[in-house]
Amino acid sequence: MSDRKRRKVAEDARRLELCAEDLRELGASIGACAFRRSVARAPVPLRAPSDASSASKPPSKASRPAATTSSSLYSLVSSAAYAAKTNAAFQQESWLQALQRLAAEMDAAGSSSEASERCDRLKRRHESLAATVRVCQERVRRLADEVGMQDRVESQLAEEETAWETQMQAREQRVAEREVELAALQEENADDTNEEEDDDQEDEEEAEHGELREVLALRAEEKRDIEAAIESMQRKKRRRGSVLPSGGGGGDEDEDVDMAANATIAAREQVLRELREEKEVLQREIIATEEKEEQQEENQLELPALKEAVVEAKRERAQVQERVDSLRLELERRKRKMRHMVDVQLLTARDTNPPVLREEAVLLHLLYEHEGEMGVNELKQETSAVLQAHGKAHGNGVVIRALYSLVANGVVQIDRSYGNGLVTSLLV
Structure with missing residues (x-):
């Protein structure tokens, strides 16, 4: 009141x-x-006369x-x-x-006629008092009806707000659950993408393995050619050694033969070293290729189950996406309904007798339009402007009283640590 x-x-x-x-x-x-x-x-x-004391x-x-x-x-x-x-x-x-x-x-x-006049005055006094009592009783009864009506309206509004808050909390909880499910599906989709990338990488590795096999075959052919050349050189050397003791050639020819033999031996040793190194490299590559092939075979065995899991995950993702879309539509509908309820409360507050409901409804409406948070000065200015537009009292004291009335009822709260103060609605 x-x-x-x-x-x-x-x-x-x-x-x-x-x-x-x-x-x-x-x-x-x-x-x-x-x-x-x-x-x-x-x-x-x-x-009364002077001797009337003896009455x-x-x-x-x-x-x-x-x-x-x-x-x-x-x-x-x-x-x-x-x-x-x-x-x-x-x-x-x-x-x-x-x-x-x-x-x-x-x-x-x-x-x-003095007694008659006094009698009339007493009658008029009695009638006046009786009329005043009737008027006061009627006024008290009317005020009691108004107070009772206001209490019933306030209790009904409080019940509706409590029910609405409960519904909004349930909706927010369900939306949070759907967001968690959506995050899980996004992680599964990321895993599917990684698996596809792994498949592409396996294809590239298979192509590299094929190229390595071709290179290994070429190196093996080169090795056989080099071994054949070395055997032919050894045969020539043995043949030349068998010819030198029987013949009595000059010293220059012997020196030339020795130099050619040394050069041949050095070239052979160099070729052997290179071949050994290439052999070791090729062996390591072959071992790595075999390990990768074994891993690919294992992956090929698990591939059907993974494909089925991917298909199932995609189907579940589509279902969850449909549910998320429906929940978003429901949330938008609830928001529109909530805005309509706030507008109805604003109109109700404007049409009812208590003027305080008008300022409080305007404050709640402005907080809802600003997603439940506004600065104190900004809220006071906009509230005064709205009240002035509707022809109501728009003084700073009126707005402050309405704001602290909402704070006392636990509907809003004021955070003084933020600039000049931040008003937060507990209904949004």
Whole structure:
């Protein structure tokens, strides 16, 4: 409830209390005085003479010891009002009728209309107090209805917001689960891509192995040619050695033969070294090629199962993608519905009586449009602009009171560590 309505209710209650106090005083006077039927037995002048102190004083029916019978017309009115219920039960005259009759008798006895005037004033005073009490009672009843209606509206809005928050949390949890599944599928797709790259690499390695086999075959042919050349040179050397002892040639021919033999031996040793090195290199390459071929054979055995797993993963990925798309559509629909709910709350707050709901609804609407976060100064400026556009009070104090009302209700929070302050909505 706003401060203005609280003050209004307090003022009405105070006025009702004053009227009730007047009625209680009137009732106390009525209860303290005994109603006298006969004017002759209890003459009551409008102004008591100096020797009227010897008049008899009947005991009071009330429990107050200080209450005594007064000789004024007000006391007679009180006594008549006190006896009105008893008179109505026994079909006797009411206190108003008795008061009028008594005033007429007193006017006739005193030859003055003062008693009638006082009687009229008392009647008007009684009617005014009764009317004021009825008006205050009606106003209190109306305010109680308004307060009850406002409490019901606020409780219903709180229940709707709680249900909406629960639904949004469930949706966010499901979206998070779908995102985890999507990440897993992306990892599986990455693994599939790596497997395809491995297949391409295996094809390239097979091509390299084929080239190495061709090179190895060429090297083997070259080796056989070199070995054949070495054997032919050895045969020539043996043949030449067998010819030299039998013949008696000159020294120059011997030297030439020795030099040719040494050159041949050196060339043969060089060729043998090169062939050994090439042989070792080729052996290592052959061993590596055989290992790769064995690995490829193992991969070929596992390839059908891997292909089936890839097909199954692609099918599951398509299904999950469809679910993700449907959930995204559902999320967009929920967001549109939430925006519509905020707009409806804004319109409801504008059409209802409490003005505070209007500022709070504007604050929540602006926070929703900015994804739940805004600076304090920016939020105050935009709220003041919207309120001014709708012809409402747009002072800085009004906006601050509405903002801290939302903070007190746990709807928003303010982070003072961020610049001039960052307002975060707990509903988004």
